[in-house]
Amino acid sequence: MSDIRQSTAAVIYNPIKVDVDVLRKEIVRAAADAGWNEPIWLETTAEDAGQGMVEEAKQADVDLVIAAGGDGTVRAVAEGLRGSQIPLALLPSGTGNLLARNLDLTLNDMPGSVTAAFTGKDRPIDLGVIDIEREDGTRERNVFVVMAGMGIDAKMIKNTDDDLKKRAGWLAYLGAIVKSLRDPAELHLRYRLDEGRTKRATAHTVIIGNCGSLPANILLLPEAVVDDGQFDILLIRPGGLLGWIRVWAKIAWVNGIVRRTKSGRALAGEQKDDGDLKYRTGKRFVARLSRAEEIELDGDGFGKAAAFNAWIEPGALTVRVPGDDR
Incomplete structure (x- = not known):
């Protein structure tokens, strides 16, 4: 035997x-x-x-x-x-x-x-893969499991004190958010989603998400699913202080609280664009910036990118999760 x-x-x-x-x-x-x-x-x-x-x-x-x-x-x-x-x-x-x-x-x-x-049991989930092009033309490939971002969120991460983060956790980001919001610079990009035509956009933040839930009950991308074979993309461009208040109300209240229940989703209705938030979905997102900007992957800074090519790889990672009888 x-x-x-x-x-x-x-x-x-x-x-x-x-x-x-x-x-x-x-x-x-x-x-x-x-x-x-x-x-x-x-x-x-x-x-x-x-x-x-x-x-x-x-x-x-x-x-x-x-x-x-x-x-x-x-x-x-x-x-x-x-x-x-x-x-x-x-x-x-x-x-x-x-x-x-x-x-x-x-x-x-x-x-x-x-x-x-x-x-536990095994669950296949999608992976985001991104080729980052630097200012000198060199490229490097990385993956992300949650989201990639440029603009305010990437600057926030760069501005966060690492020692304070160790002591205070996500509260350490508050000062960094304030500092980042004082930065008037916007992202100017040319982008292409899947096989569509190249478009131009101006935004404070661009998020490419494989899934959308963050700490502090923030649901940034309410319709993102970790195994649906596509990205959820968010462009944020609020108009002034009132615009930022509207963005925060929609992300923290409508998405973070109302949409987390079945009745709340019915009340909130479909996720729609407005003047401050624009949502897209796709399998590949290619962009070139007017100047190199900070980029983050899953909450860690990855320096500056002059351009990037991001795509989804369905089921590329197998995750062990609790069994049904947990």
Whole structure:
């Protein structure tokens, strides 16, 4: 009788974001309970947020990758796992937990999240892929699981004090928002959506979203679905202070609260353009800016982009989520 191969998980963790001793105790327990081998432990570094660790995990022929860290760790691990069919399990850590929020995962139950990693089911979701062109003409490719953005949101991230963010979480962004809103510069871009004609636009912010829920009950893209095979795109251009108040009311109140219930969605009606917010959907979004602008992916700054080419890859990432009996 041949031996039955035991499964093995790789844990890719950011030591700054997690309590390694607590994490190790919980994961070793859950792996043993599930009849799995001792996990492989791979620590991220300042130079490598997770992509290199994924390659090590692949070479070890693991059956599961567990990401324990912030949004940057999750994004980097997802980039490494793109198209591999190896499931990714999330252990929410840090301030944002963007993908976990959009998958409706529990954010504050480490033992439960660990157990679900070994006993849950697999769910294919889409990945955003983006080629960023720099001012000098060089290009680099990255992925994002939640959204990419230029304009106010990218400037906000650049203006946020990292030390304050560690202490105060998302409250640290408030001062950065105020500083960013004082910047009168707008984005001037030529863009093409799918196979449509090239258009011109002026906006304060451009968001390309795979899913749309953010911390603080903000639902930025209310109709975005993580596995529908398309982007939801938002162009924001409010007119003055009243315009920003309208934008905030629509995003924080109408989207963030009213649209979260079935009756509320019926009351709010269809998502529609107005003078401040313009929504689009598509599979590919190509844009060139009049000047290089800050760009962010999943809440992390990625420097300045003179142009970009973003597209959706349906089902390119497999995520381990709790089973139906949770």
